Amino acid sequence: xxxxxxxxxxxxxxxxxxxxxxxxxxxxxxxxxxxxxxxxxxxxxxxxxxxxxxxxxxxxxxxxxxxxxxxxxxxxxxxxxxxxxxxxxxxxxxxxxxxxxxxxxxxxxxxxxxxxxxx
Amino acid sequence: xxxxxxxxxxxxxxxxxxxxxxxxxxxxxxxxxxxxxxxxxxxxxxxxxxxxxxxxxxxxxxxxxxxxxxxxxxxxxxxxxxxxxxxxxxxxxxxxxxxxxxxxxx
Numbered sequence: 001x002x003x004x005x006x007x008x009x010x011x012x013x014x015x016x017x018x019x020x021x022x023x024x025x026x027x028x029x030x031x032x033x034x035x036x037x038x039x040x041x042x043x044x045x046x047x048x049x050x051x052x053x054x055x056x057x058x059x060x061x062x063x064x065x066x067x068x069x070x071x072x073x074x075x076x077x078x079x080x081x082x083x084x085x086x087x088x089x090x091x092x093x094x095x096x097x098x099x100x101x102x103x104x105x106x107x108x109x110x111x112x113x114x115x116x117x118x119x
Numbered sequence: 120x121x122x123x124x125x126x127x128x129x130x131x132x133x134x135x136x137x138x139x140x141x142x143x144x145x146x147x148x149x150x151x152x153x154x155x156x157x158x159x160x161x162x163x164x165x166x167x168x169x170x171x172x173x174x175x176x177x178x179x180x181x182x183x184x185x186x187x188x189x190x191x192x193x194x195x196x197x198x199x200x201x202x203x204x205x206x207x208x209x210x211x212x213x214x215x216x217x218x219x220x221x222x223x224x225x
Contacts, residue, residue, distance in 0.1 A: 035215070045155075045163065045206050047215040061214045095162055104210035105153040105168035112162055 002026040002108045004096045009113030016086050016117070022079040022096030022110055030054065030074040033099040035106065036081050038092035038115075046092070049081065050099060064090075086117045121145050121209050125218030132223055138194040140221045142207035147187045151211035154183055154192045157220075158203045166205075167192065197223070 008020040020036070035050040049060045049070040058070055069082040079096055096110040122145035132138050142152065150170040155163040165174045167183040170190055180195045194201055202225065207218040 044220045045157075045208070045217040047208075047217065050213070050215070059213045099210075100168065103151060103153070103169040103172075104215075105165055106155070106163070106208065107165050107168070107174070109162040109164070 002098065004098065004108055004110035006094065006096045006110045006113040009094065009115045011116045011118065012086055013119050014086060014088060014117055017082070017084045018086065018115060020081040020083065020094055020096075020113060020115070024077045024079065024096075024098070027098070029072075029077040032101065033057075033104070034072060034079045035097045035099055036070060036079075037095045037097050037106065037109075038090075039095070039112075040089075040092040043092075048094070051079070083115070086115075088117050091115060091117050120214055121148060121212055121216050123207055123209055123216050123218040125205075125207055125221050127221060128219060129222040129224065131225060132197050133225070134197055134199055136197045138197055138201075138223060140192045140205055140207075140223075142185075142190045142192070142218050144188045144190075144209055144211075148209045148211035150186050151209055152183075152185065152190045153208050153210065154181075155206045155208065156201075156203045157206065163206060194223075 003025045006022045036048040051070045067085045071080045093112040095112045097106045098108040100107040124143045152170045154167040157163040171183045204220045204222045
């Protein structure tokens, strides 16, 4: 069955960096777009970035552009999010998500990893 | 960016009730509209994709309708396990965007 397991979250000071990882299993990883979606405490869902199956198509939302970088290693079935210049408003649970191939729905989600940005 | 507006933001209901949640897009998105259910402390789960297609394993009391800019999620005969927050999301364009969520509570 499809599994997505995130890691790498934690407490970081404003201006600091973190690298989130997500290991996928149960499907042909390189066939799918993958995304990161976040949820601040008590707030709604916020889509952050996606990356195409071969890694050449990438999109970041405006609020992370220039600070976050999504990448993938298909040989390791892994998705990454490098987060630099972190701000308190980046505090959230970050979910690794698979985007379905036909209608681009988010059909499988990881359990999430919490990132807390605080001094 | 395409703005997604859900209503209501919360609602009170009882077991057995019929519940309707609406989602409006700021421009036409065809049928690129999906619904997710999220329980406290858990990851969201896909319920309905392309406006009206039920994801595998989702009970048939859930249904979706609409196209263009106006969409509806309906739960017929609400069950105890359905008390949760529901989110709509468009995948017509990037960035993908979500509604603000609708909390269904007692």
